[in-house]
Each structure stands twice: as structure tokens, then as C-alpha cells.
Amino acid sequence: MAEGGGAGPILVAEGLAKAFGGPRVVDGVSFALQRGAITGLIGPNGAGKTTLFNLVAASLRPDAGALHLDGAPIHGLRPDQVFGLGLGRTFQIPRPFPAMTVLENVMLAPQHQQGERFWANWIRPGAVAAEEKRNRARAMHWLDFVGLARLAQEPARVLSGGQRKLLELARVLVAEPRLILLDEPGAGVAPPLLEIIMQKIVALNQAGTSFLIVEHNMDLIAALCRPVMVMAQGRLLMQGTPDEVRGDTRVIEAYLGIEAA
Amino acid sequence: MELIPALSYLAFFLVFAGIFAVMALGLNLQWGFTGLFNVGVAGFVAVGAYASALLTGPPEPDRLGGFGLPVLVGWIGAMVASGIAAFIVGVAALRLREDYLAITTFGIAVVIQLVALNAQAITGGPFGIQSIPKPFADALGAGLAWNLTYLGLVVLVLGVAWWALDRLVASPWGRVLRAIREDELAAASLGKRAAAFRLQSFVLGCMLMGLGGALYAHFVGYIAPEDFLPVLTFQVWAMLIVGGSGRNAGAVLGAVLVWAIWSVSGGLIRGLLPAAEQARGAALQVVLIGVLIAAILVLRPRGVLGERATVSRHAAGD
Ligand SMILES: Nc1ncnc2c1ncn2[C@@H]1O[C@H](COP(=O)(O)OP(=O)(O)OP(=O)(O)O)[C@@H](O)[C@H]1O
Ligand SMILES: [Mg+2]
Numbered sequence: 369m370a371e372g373g374g375a376g377p378i379l380v381a382e383g384l385a386k387a388f389g390g391p392r393v394v395d396g397v398s399f400a401l402q403r404g405a406i407t408g409l410i411g412p413n414g415a416g417k418t419t420l421f422n423l424v425a426a427s428l429r430p431d432a433g434a435l436h437l438d439g440a441p442i443h444g445l446r447p448d449q450v451f452g453l454g455l456g457r458t459f460q461i462p463r464p465f466p467a468m469t470v471l472e473n474v475m476l477a478p479q480h481q482q483g484e485r486f487w488a489n490w491i492r493p494g495a496v497a498a499e500e501k502r503n504r505a506r507a508m509h510w511l512d513f514v515g516l517a518r519l520a521q522e523p524a525r526v527l528s529g530g531q532r533k534l535l536e537l538a539r540v541l542v543a544e545p546r547l548i549l550l551d552e553p554g555a556g557v558a559p560p561l562l563e564i565i566m567q568k569i570v571a572l573n574q575a576g577t578s579f580l581i582v583e584h585n586m587d588l589i590a591a592l593c594r595p596v597m598v599m600a601q602g603r604l605l606m607q608g609t610p611d612e613v614r615g616d617t618r619v620i621e622a623y624l625g626i627e628a629a
Numbered sequence: 630m631e632l633i634p635a636l637s638y639l640a641f642f643l644v645f646a647g648i649f650a651v652m653a654l655g656l657n658l659q660w661g662f663t664g665l666f667n668v669g670v671a672g673f674v675a676v677g678a679y680a681s682a683l684l685t686g687p688p689e690p691d692r693l694g695g696f697g698l699p700v701l702v703g704w705i706g707a708m709v710a711s712g713i714a715a716f717i718v719g720v721a722a723l724r725l726r727e728d729y730l731a732i733t734t735f736g737i738a739v740v741i742q743l744v745a746l747n748a749q750a751i752t753g754g755p756f757g758i759q760s761i762p763k764p765f766a767d768a769l770g771a772g773l774a775w776n777l778t779y780l781g782l783v784v785l786v787l788g789v790a791w792w793a794l795d796r797l798v799a800s801p802w803g804r805v806l807r808a809i810r811e812d813e814l815a816a817a818s819l820g821k822r823a824a825a826f827r828l829q830s831f832v833l834g835c836m837l838m839g840l841g842g843a844l845y846a847h848f849v850g851y852i853a854p855e856d857f858l859p860v861l862t863f864q865v866w867a868m869l870i871v872g873g874s875g876r877n878a879g880a881v882l883g884a885v886l887v888w889a890i891w892s893v894s895g896g897l898i899r900g901l902l903p904a905a906e907q908a909r910g911a912a913l914q915v916v917l918i919g920v921l922i923a924a925i926l927v928l929r930p931r932g933v934l935g936e937r938a939t940v941s942r943h944a945a946g947d
Binding site: 425427446447448449451452456457459463464465466467468469471472475476477479481482483484485486489490493496497499500501503504520521522523539540543 | 793796797800801802804805807808811812814815816817818819820821822823829833938939940941943944946
């Protein structure tokens with residue numbers, strides 16, 4: 369507890385490594401995310417960004433390395449435990465629950481729901497109903513925010529690719545994590561809406577939420593992210609402001625696929 | 630047709646349908662709402678039947694029990710015993726891949742049946758357990774009045790089970806089950822511990838199967854190992870598939886439909902086939918139900934009643 373909520377970095381990764389039977393896809397990655405920052409993570413296709421996300425969110429087990437969230441070790445925990453500690457994530461390829469309504473996709477996400485204890489539905493139905501009412505209002509708020517409110521009662525399978533991204537965003541936001549990992553939040557989202565979402569990320573950030581964002585859209589990165597980390601072939605190349613990163617020859621070489629000397 | 634025997638048969642038929650419905654509700658929680666492939670239904674039914682028989686029966690000199698406890702205690706004990714058995718099986722098997730649950734539960738059911746057959750000091754071995762008390766039989770005798778009374782009890786139990794399950798599945802708890810079934814990784818990334826919810830669902834479902842076993846034992850008055858063969862598992866599965874998994878009404882409707890088909894076809898086989906062919910005729914029943922399942926799966930893949938998109942009753946459209 370002494371270290372929690374302090375001024376130190378919100379997330380520290382040391383020597384994370386992962387291979388899928390072949391060469392290491394994430395190869396000894398260490399970084400610290402500043403509390404209250406929106407950190408960007410960029411890099412060419414196949415650099416290992418999504419794999420790094422999966423390691424941090426415990427969807428994958430690292431071959432080596434350590435992770436601390438607010439000073440507490442989280443390596444070796446299950447994904448549900450990591451989420452319970454306040455680390456939320458979205459998927460690059462969205463994973464809605466297709467046969468469930470859009471509304472209930474979002475209502476699922478809040479933590480510590482009494483109604484998720486089966487006996488509470490028998491012995492405390494009133495409390496569960498009241499909690500569901502609050503959750504429903506919260507969910508509708510976030511669905512409204514991402515522009516999906518009118519589809520609330522449709523099964524999620526009817527959503528388009530971009531709408532699925534928005535649903536995932538609403539789903540993670542409703543749980544109010546302290547650190548949110550977004551894997552290409554802008555991909556497939558139409559520009560006007562993306563503009564609104566970027567504003568909202570800034571607002572959430574000012575209210576205290578930290579972000580790590582993977583994105584290929586450099587405008588989004590330049591507008592939101594300080595600092596930006598660059599990843600290529602499983603390693604972190606450099607870290608800096610968007611302008612520093614854009615001007616760096618190593619980064620340009622990595623994007624063009626030229627072997628760095 | 631005379632009225633009293635016809636009524637009596639109808640009550641008899643409905644009692645069995647109701648007991649099967651309780652079991653099918655348990656299986657529906659596991660398969661329809663959680664996606665757990667339990668093919669050991671008969672084993673958990675047996676545990677409940679024997680537990681209640683031992684708890685409530687009169688003392689026997691050469692066998693464990695009976696303890697002469699009230700029937701209600703026996704029914705609760707049946708649920709506890711099946712629940713404990715399910716907990717042990719579930720903790721061991723649910724962490725394995727999905728298909729292993731099928732193999733494990735099938736194996737467990739066979740083992741339970743073999744134990745019932747051989748552990749003479751507890752189960753009475755091949756002769757089973759006789760003189761299981763029939764509630765209110767002292768006052769009502771063995772005729773129509775008792776059949777109707779027991780039917781009332783079964784309907785009451787079924788109603789309570791149905792109500793309790795409807796509360797459960799149309800709730801945030803049921804929503805988590807659905808999410809885990811649709812995409813376990815996504816559910817985990819939203820903080821839901823799949824293993825814990827699966828285990829809860831498995832245990833609760835098996836408790837209902839055990840309760841069904843107890844209802845059966847006290848209706849018939851005696852149980853033997855051959856009451857709990859794999860064909861029982863097949864029947865309950867057929868009921869769920871025909872009625873429509875994922876809806877409690879489907880499980881109950883399926884129980885009545887399949888039990889009706891089973892009873893009528895059994896009666897026809899007994900009436901039409903010569904004695905020497907009866908055993909083969911019984912196999913025809915299984916084939917008949919199998920054809921019915923195949924037809925339902927082709928015509929209505931989600932059963933007679935299907936599944937809804939809204940889970941929690943608090944999240945329905947206005
Ligand atoms: N489960 C897996 N099994 C085998 N290889 C994998 C697996 N997941 C990722 N990889 C490989 O790891 C490398 C990095 O993949 P990753 O998805 O992390 O890249 P990325 O930086 O997110 O790329 P993009 O920008 O295209 O999303 C790729 O070469 C990919 O083929
Ligand atoms: Mg990626």
C-alpha cells in the first residue's frame with residue numbers, strides 16, 4: 369500500500385520476453401509508464417506491440433521478465449486479476465460477445481457486481497436490481513458517448529468493424545481502470561467520431577487515468593501522446609516526443625524495413 | 630376407458646416427466662447456459678437417489694443406515710451429496726480442456742454405477758435399496774390420492790427450481806456465464822474468472838440432478854444400480870436438445886415431450902412385439918429418440934424454444 373497511488377511510475381516492465389517457438393517476438397523490453405501520462409507505442413507491422421500488450425495484460429505468459437503495477441508485482445497473475453487491479457485493455461481485433469446485446473456487453477464490465485454472486489440473486493434481489501439500474505445508466509452513458517446508444521438492444525453481432533471497436537472502448541471505460549491499454553483505437557473509426565474520442569481520452573486523462581496507446585495514425589499519436597515509445601523487431605528503439613520520434617533516422621529506417629546499422 | 634386408472638396413469642406419467650424436468654433444468658444450466666458437456670448425468674442422479682434413500686430409510690442390519698430422517702432432510706442431503714461429488718469432479722476436470730469434461734463425467738458415472746453395484750454394505754449391491762419411505766403414504770395409501778399428492782410435491786419442487794434458475798440465469802451471474810461461453814479470453818480481460826463461474830454452474834446443475842434422483846427414489850420406493858445406466862443420461866440430453874437448450878421453459882417442455890414419446894413407444898413395443906423381441910424393441914426406442922434429435926437439429930437447431938439476446942432481466946428493452 370505504501371507504494372500505491374504515489375508519484376512513481378504506474379507500470380514498470382523489466383526484461384519482458386516472449387517467443388512462439390521461433391525467434392523472440394518481444395525481446396527484452398523494459399519501460400516505465402508515467403502516472404497520468406498518455407504514452408504512445410508505435411512501430412511497423414509485426415514489431416511485437418500487440419504481443420507486448422498481451423504480456424502486460426496477462427493474456428499471454430512472458431518467457432521472462434517482471435511487471436509491477438503501482439509497485440505491486442502482477443506478473444504471474446491471471447488476466448481477470450490484472451483487470452481487477454485496475455489495468456484494462458482493448459483488443460486490436462475487437463472481441464464483442466456476439467449473441468449478447470450491445471448494452472449487456474457493456475454492463476458486464478463493471479467490477480465487484482453483487483449480482484455476480486449467484487446467491488445474491490435469491491436473497492438480495494432488491495439490491496441486485498438497484499445495482500443493475502445503476503450499471504445500466506452507466507453503460508448507456510458510455511454507449512451514448514461512443515455513439516452506439518441507439519443500438520443498445522441489438523445483439524453485438526450486427527455491429528460493423530468500426531462499431532465493434534467503439535463497443536470495446538465503451539466496455540473498458542465503464543469499468544474505470546486506472547491504466548488503459550488501447551490497441552489501435554482509431555483503426556476503422558470515422559474521423560469526426562475519432563476526434564470526439566480523442567477529446568474524451570484527454571478528458572479522462574485529466575481526471576487521472578493513464579493510457580498506453582498503440583496506433584498507426586501519427587496524427588492521433590502527435591495530438592495525444594507524450595512520450596512515444598518506438599518498437600521494432602521485438603525491441604524498444606527509442607522514446608521521445610512525437611516530433612523527436614518522427615525526426616529520428618533509426619525510426620525511419622525501422623519503418624522502411626532497412627536493417628539498422 | 631375408466632376414469633380412475635386413466636387419471637392414475639396420467640399422474641404417474643406427469644410425476645416422471647416432472648422429475649426428468651428437474652434433471653433437465655440442471656443440465657440446461659450446465660450446457661445451455663455454460664457450455665459444459667456433462668455426459669455423466671446418471672451418476673449424479675444416482676448419488677442423490679442413494680443419499681436420500683440412506684438418510685430416510687428404516688435401519689437395516691447388514692447395510693449402512695438407514696437413518697430414518699424426514700424425507701425433506703433426505704432431499705436436501707441428496708443435493709448436498711451430489712453437490713460435493715460435482716465439486717470434486719469439477720475441480721479436477723474443469724481445468725482441463727472442454728472435451729475432457731465429457732470423458733471424465735462419463736467415466737465418473739460408470740464408476741458410480743459400479744460402486745452402487747458392488748459396495749453392498751452401503752448401497753445394497755445389485756438388489757439395491759427397498760422400502761424407501763413415500764411421503765404421506767401412511768395417510769393416503771398407495772392409490773390415486775397418493776399419486777396426485779406426490780405429483781403436487783414434484784410440481785412444487787419443479788416450480789421452485791425453475792423460479793430459482795430463472796432468477797439466476799437472468800442476472801448478472803448469468804450474464805457472466807454467457808460471456809464466458811461466447812469468448813472466454815474477452816471475459817477474462819474484463820475481470821471475470823471463468824474457472825470459478827464454471828465450477829459454480831457445474832455444482833448447482835449437479836445438485837438438481839441429485840434432487841431429481843431423490844424425487845425418483847421416493848416415488849418408486851426402491852432403487853437399484855440398473856436405474857442409473859447411461860440411457861438415463863441420454864434421455865435427459867434428448868429432452869434438453871428437443872426442448873431447446875438455453876431456455877428453462879425449453880428444458881421442461883422437452884422433458885414432457887420426450888417422456889411422452891418414450892412412454893408411448895415403450896407401450897407400443899410391449900404391446901406389438903413378441904416377448905422374445907422385447908429387448909431389441911427397447912433399442913428401437915433409443916433409435917427413435919435419436920432420429921427425433923437429428924430432425925430437431927436440422928429443422929430448429931436451437932430446439933423448440935430458442936435463446937434470447939438479453940440475459941439479465943434488468944437489461945431488457947423498454
Ligand atoms: N500467437 C502467435 N503465434 C505465433 N506468432 C505470433 C503470435 N502472435 C504474434 N506472432 C508473431 O509475432 C510478431 C509480432 O506480432 P504482433 O501482433 O505483436 O505485432 P504488432 O506490432 O502488433 O503488429 P501490427 O502493427 O500489425 O498490429 C509477428 O511476426 C507475428 O506473426
Ligand atoms: Mg498489433
